[in-house]
Amino acid sequence: MKVLDLQCALGHVFEGWFASEADFVDQNHRSLVQCPLCGDPSIVKKLSAPRLSLSGNRSNPVEREDEGQDAVNMAINKIEPADALIAMARRILSETTDVGDQFAEEARKMHYGERKMQGIRGTATPDETHALAEEGIEVLSFPSSQSLKGTLQ
Ligand SMILES: [Zn+2]
16 A cells, blocks of 8 residues: 655645555546545645655755754654653652652551651552552652663662
């Protein structure tokens, strides 16, 4: 299956699904491909961005610059969440006391004033976390706290 970006004579852009590019050419030749917005059968294949960059055509610097910008944004988007997570985990590790598998018990003690309030971290089963939440005790869960600890310590 091939997905093609298509454009009608009026400039409407839409996606077309074909068995192959040859299939599109054949259907288009017989005017079977029509614009879904206006019914125009004069359909051309829109040049996609990767195609522009592969062509090596330097006559359109604005287009190329835009592509570069996209690539940078994508890289930032990929890196940022992980960095934020690690920074957060680092802060949690430095500001909390590790209570291991006593986490649920210690969190409960603090909640009911039986223990000095302080940041704690540790492990809790999903059942324990659920029970804490039902008692109104807020718990921040890290799905991979063990592997983060390994990286940071
Ligand atoms: Zn159209």
